[in-house]
Amino acid sequence: MQFALKSQEIPQSQFDRVLNGNRKNGLQELDAPIHRWWRFILAFPPHLVSQYLDEFGCEGPGSTVLDPFSGTGTTLVEAKRRGCFAIGLEALDFCFLASKVKTTWEISLPQLERESKRLFADIAEEFSQYGFFSENSLFQDYQNYQNPIVCPYKLSLDQQKLLGKGYISDRPLQKLLTIQKYVLSLPPSPVADFFKMALGSMAVIASNVGFGPEIYCKKMKKDEDVWALFSNQIKEMLADLQMIQKKRFGPSSVFHQDARTMKSLGNLKIDAVITSPPYPNEKNYGRITRIENIITNLIQNKEDLRRLKKGLIRSNSQNMYKGDDDHRYVEKFSSIQRIANEIEERRLSLGKTSGWEKLYPLVAKNYFGGLYRHLLDLKPLLKRGGRCAYVVGDQMSFLMVHIKTGEILAELASDIGYKIVKIDLWRERWASASKTPIREEVVVFSKK
Ligand SMILES: C[S@@+](CC[C@H](N)C(=O)[O-])C[C@H]1O[C@@H](n2cnc3c(N)ncnc32)[C@H](O)[C@@H]1O
Numbered sequence: 001m002q003f004a005l006k007s008q009e010i011p012q013s014q015f016d017r018v019l020n021g022n023r024k025n026g027l028q029e030l031d032a033p034i035h036r037w038w039r040f041i042l043a044f045p046p047h048l049v050s051q052y053l054d055e056f057g058c059e060g061p062g063s064t065v066l067d068p069f070s071g072t073g074t075t076l077v078e079a080k081r082r083g084c085f086a087i088g089l090e091a092l093d094f095c096f097l098a099s100k101v102k103t104t105w106e107i108s109l110p111q112l113e114r115e116s117k118r119l120f121a122d123i124a125e126e127f128s129q130y131g132f133f134s135e136n137s138l139f140q141d142y143q144n145y146q147n148p149i150v151c152p153y154k155l156s157l158d159q160q161k162l163l164g165k166g167y168i169s170d171r172p173l174q175k176l177l178t179i180q181k182y183v184l185s186l187p188p189s190p191v192a193d194f195f196k197m198a199l200g201s202m203a204v205i206a207s208n209v210g211f212g213p214e215i216y217c218k219k220m221k222k223d224e225d226v227w228a229l230f231s232n233q234i235k236e237m238l239a240d241l242q243m244i245q246k247k248r249f250g251p252s253s254v255f256h257q258d259a260r261t262m263k264s265l266g267n268l269k270i271d272a273v274i275t276s277p278p279y280p281n282e283k284n285y286g287r288i289t290r291i292e293n294i295i296t297n298l299i300q301n302k303e304d305l306r307r308l309k310k311g312l313i314r315s316n317s318q319n320m321y322k323g324d325d326d327h328r329y330v331e332k333f334s335s336i337q338r339i340a341n342e343i344e345e346r347r348l349s350l351g352k353t354s355g356w357e358k359l360y361p362l363v364a365k366n367y368f369g370g371l372y373r374h375l376l377d378l379k380p381l382l383k384r385g386g387r388c389a390y391v392v393g394d395q396m397s398f399l400m401v402h403i404k405t406g407e408i409l410a411e412l413a414s415d416i417g418y419k420i421v422k423i424d425l426w427r428e429r430w431a432s433a434s435k436t437p438i439r440e441e442v443v444v445f446s447k448k
Helices: 012-021 046-055 074-081 093-101 109-129 157-163 170-183 190-206 226-244 290-295 302-310 326-330 334-350 355-381 405-416
Strands: 064-067 085-090 209-211 215-217 252-256 270-275 382-393 418-431 436-447
Touching: 046 074, 046 270, 046 382, 046 436, 064 074, 074 085, 074 252, 074 270, 085 093, 093 190, 093 252, 093 290, 109 170, 109 190, 109 226, 157 290, 157 302, 170 190, 170 226, 170 290, 190 226, 190 290, 270 355, 326 355, 334 355, 334 405, 355 382, 355 405, 382 405, 382 418, 405 418, 405 436
Parallel strands: 064 085, 064 270, 085 252, 270 382
Antiparallel strands: 209 215, 382 436, 418 436
16 A cells, blocks of 8 residues: 655745744744644744844854743744754653654654554554544555454553543544554654654644633544544655755754753853743643643653653642742742732632632742742853843733733843843733733843
8 A cells, every 4th residue: 555655845935934934923833844743822933933033143053042941842943944053941741752853853754754654554454453444535455444343442540530531532542542552662763753743743633622722621522533634744744854854954952851950951052042931820731731641651640740740830730749949949029929928818808718729829939939940040051141032921810910920030030140131022912801911021131
């Protein structure tokens, strides 16, 4: 059976137009090659990064650009594309994998194509046993829809509990787990990571999950064409690599690392940081990327989840642990203490008594304490005059107390000895609960 691996080549002009030309905050950016391999709701758009790379004069091998909260790797892809040295840190397992794969452009295409063909053939064979190819499928040789055997694959009980009921229907799940079996049997290598990320990146599409912007369960779907999702994803990734390999691009390194402790990176010399740390709100990164982490087996049980969450900035009440003491770093800041007190007073006046709500004041303090630790550790890694752009949003998630995240971040950076250059307004979002606009800003500062 032939698989059309060398799919339609995206013309270079389209690639350049998508990545370079469009300054609007639109969907075109999200469709951009490489960026489109995997995105999540909390990613920022490539053109925003591009704007600050221009402003900071980052171009070519002389520039080293860091994203300490790399997420889906947006900054890294943009910096690398310009020939800069792109360095990323990321604590969350699947985000780390995605950042790494999305910046591994030197990989051998013939090897990937060979491996894809082999994987597709093996997976198709097993899909046919379970009747996963429908009557109308193009895969004539692999149709067995009338006489299927039962697919035996299930998530472990631990993983079922972690995922929660209804997030994915049985049949799409079985298809994903069939692909998983072959992908995870590859020996560890960049090629194996390539397929692992492709598998994880389709998991949300195959599931019943929606983001509004919080994660929620949509209507249970009966089935999903997981084969088409996976094979198209691989084709797109190969086509993007084929195109990008014809171009000049910079090197990159991605570390699975907590950005609050960066001493081990002591010999780096960074020219620019463009990043977006978590915001202080109830968005739970461990939950938002749960399906990807589970389908790729990066999280197998509660202990894995706990380890993963402990490496994150304490930005929400479900991510707090006994012994957390980042708050000690910001005791002297009256602005932060005032916010914590206000949240507590609001809680008492509203008669809110849940364990989560009781944690809100401490979350706010630990959140800014974590950012303070990060900024302290960053300073020796930055070159003198090195510039930073931190994208952060004001928040009202903790009982509607207004947290001016950008303003406070600037206060912390200034205390550590950075020079605050400006705070740009990136966009305002409408907060329906408070009926007020909420600012999302870019705090720009430099090392003196
Ligand atoms: C707002 S997202 C970044 C999104 C990114 N700008 C993009 O375009 O995809 C914040 C990221 O920081 C990561 N993160 C949170 N705490 C971290 C920590 N202590 N160290 C490293 N990464 C962390 C989260 O997992 C998440 O991927």
